[in-house]
Amino acid sequence: MALTGRAALLALLGTLVVLFAPRPGLAVAGVALLIVALVTVDLLLAGSVRPLRFTRSGDRLVRLGESATVELIVENPGSRRARGVLRDSWPPSAGATPRHLPLDVPPGERRRLVTTLSPTRRGDREAVTVTVRTLGPMGIAARQGSHSVPWSVRVLPPFLSRKHLPAKLSRLRELEGQHPSMVRGQGTEFDSLREYVVGDDVRSIDWRATARRNDVVVRTWRPERDRRVLIVLDTGRTSAGRVGTAPIPLAGETPRRSGPYGGAAIVPGWPRLDWSMDAALLLAALASRAGDRVDFLAYDRTVRAWLPGAHRTELLSSLVNSMAPIEAELIEADPAGMVAAVMTRARRRCLVVVLTDLNSASLEEGLLPVLPQLSSRHLVLLAAVSDPQVAAMAAGRGTSELVYNAAAAEHQNADRRRITTRLRRQGVEVVDASPERIAPALADAYLALKAAGRL
Template structure:
C-alpha cells in the first residue's frame, strides 16, 4: 500500500505511472477479496482449546497444552494469544506457527504459580491468515476457565515415590544409622549373614533346627503435627514464594511421608487470634483433607500469639506427639521472648523448631567491602547470621530440636529430621 501510494504521487508528474498505480490498486483490492473469501467462506474453520489440569501445583512447573485443528485446504499461518491469569503479570504470551492443510497442532508450555488460590484464564485468541497474508481472521475460544492452585502436590508425589523406592537419599535425604532397634516385633525369619546375632531367637532355632532371628520394625501410629505460624514473620518472600507457602508445601510432603510410614499426620495453624487444627489420623485418604485445609491457609501482618498456641495444644493434642513448628526468628531477642512457651511445649511433646536462613544475605557475606558503607552492611549481615546460629545453640541447650534451613531445602531437611528422630526412637 505504501508503494502504491508512492506511485500515485509520482503519477501526478508522470501520467503513465498514475494508470499503473490504479491497476496495482485494483489488483490489490482483488487479492484482498480473494484472501477474505479464502478465510471467511467457512463458518467455523478452526477448533482450538486449552487443556488445563484440574488443579495446579504451587511453586512447581505445571504442564499446559493448546490444541488447534483447521479445515482450510491450504497452508495456513496462525497466531495464538493466550490470556493468562493476572497473577502471572504476562501480557505477551503468544505463539506463531504454520499448519498444513487439515492438520491438527498441539502447543505445550509451562506455568509456575507462586501463590495459592483461584486462577482465571481468559479467552484463547486465534488469528488465522492465508498464504497471501493480506487479511487476518480472529476467532475466540474458551472465554473463561478457572483452576485452583493447591499446595505443591507434585513435590509431595516425587518424595512419596522416592520414599517407596528407598531413593530419598538421591534428593538429599540421608540414610540415618539406627541406634539399636525398636521394640515393635514384626516376624521371625531365617538368619542371613549380617543380621545382629543378639536378635537370634533360640527357641525358634531349636524347633526349626536352623538359625532364626526376630525381626523388628519401626513403631507405628505415632502422631506427627505440622504447626504453622501464620503471622507477619511468614510473609517474607524468597524466589517468588512466601515463607508460609514453603511451610505449607513442606507440611503436605511430611504429612504424606508420615502416612506412608503408617504414622498419624495432622496440622495446626496459629496466628494472633485464630487457631485451626486438623486432628492427626492414619488413613491414607486423610492426606486429601489436609490438602484441602492447607489450600485456605492465609497470613496477615499481625504478630502470632505463642501463649494462645500453648493453650490450644494443651486442649487439643493430649497424646505425646512430634511437633514440627514452622516459624521464623529474625533476632535473638525475638526468640528469647518465646522461649518459655517453647520449653513448655517441649516438656510434653517432641518439639522441632524450624526456621529459615535469609538467603538474600549470602551475596553480602561473600562480598569484599570496598568502602565504609560496605563494611557496615557486611557487618550487619554477619551479625544476623551469627544470631541465627546462636538461636540454634540456645534451643538445643534447652532440649529443643532445630532445623535452620534455606527455604528451598525445607522439605528435604524436614523429612531428614523426621527419619532421624524415628530411627533414634525418640518419637
C-alpha cells in the same frame, strides 16, 4: 477487524501512482477508494470468527520446572475457510509457547492446536481467552474475535528434595532392622521373635525364649509406628523473603549485578515458603513410609490449607495439590491462632513440625508466650531456612564496608542463636539450615527423634 501489512504496502505503492499521475489529488482519492473497496471485499470474504467452536483437553497438573501440553480443538461450522492466526492467552508466568499459532480450518472440519506451558512459579494458571484473526483471501484485512475457553493448570511444587529420599529411606530401614546388612534394628518397640542367624547381634538374644525352645531366638525391634506428624507451614510475611538460588528461574528475573559482596551476582532466590514446602514434602514422604500418619496445616492469620491424615498411597499427591495454590501473605502471622488451630485439630500427642523463620521479633512476641501450651501436649520441632547471603556477609573482611556488613550479619546470627537457645530450653527441637540443606536436615531430625523413641 484488523488490517495487515499488505494494506499499508498497497498505500505505499499508491504513492508511485500519485507521483506520476496527471491529477495527483484525484489519484490520492482513487487509491484510498481502492484500498477501502479491497478491505471491504476481503472482510466480507474472510472466515467468520464468532461461530467457531473450541474444545480443550490436556494436562491439568504439572510439576514446576516441567512442561505441560494443552490441546485446543478448533471446529469451523461456518461455510468459509478460517485461515489466519490464533493466540491462546495465558498469564505470563504460565510460559505458554508458541505465542501465535497458525490456523487453517476448512469449513465443517476441525483442527488440533497444541500449546506448551512451561510455568515459572507455583499455583493455578487459568487460560484467559482464545483470540482468532481470520484473513480474507487477499490477505489485506482480517476479522478478529475472542472466545472464552476456560481451562486451568495447577502447577505443583517441584519436590526437588526427593533425590534425598532413597538415602533417608535406607536409614529408616536400618532403624527398622530390615536392612540387608542384618544389623539389629535400632528401634525401641518390640516387634517379634525369630530364629538366630549368623550375623545377628548376640546382645539381642532372648534367653528366656531360647530356654523354652531348642533353638536360639533373638528379639527383633522396630521403631515405633502409627505416630502422628503434623506439619504446620507458616505462610505469613516472613515466609515471603527470598533466599538461596532459585532452582527454577523465575519469569522475567535476571541476575542483578550489585550489592556489597564484592560485586557478586545476586540471584533473586526462592521464597522461604517454597523451600519449606520442599522440606515438608520430604518429611511427609519419609514419615508415611515409616508408618506414621501425616497431617498438614498452612496458617498465617487463618487456615490456608488443612489436609488431615491422607492415606499413604495418595499422601504426596494430595499434599502437593493442597500446597500448590498457597502464596506467602504479606501479613504478620498469628502464632496464638496457629497454636489454637493445632490444639483443636490434634487432640492426641503428635510431632508438630512448624516450618517458619527464626525471626526473633515475631517469635518472641508471638510464639514463645503460647509455646508451653503446645509443647505440654505435643513434641514441637521448629524448622527454619537460614539465608546463605547472611552467611556470606558474615565472612566479609578487608574493607570497612564489608566489616560493617559482617557485623550486621553477626547481629542477625546472634539473634537467631539466642532465640534457638530459648526455644531449646523450652523443650523445642530446632532445625536451622540453609535452603539446600533444610530438607535432609529436617528428615535427619525426624529420624533421630524416631530412633530415640520420642515420637
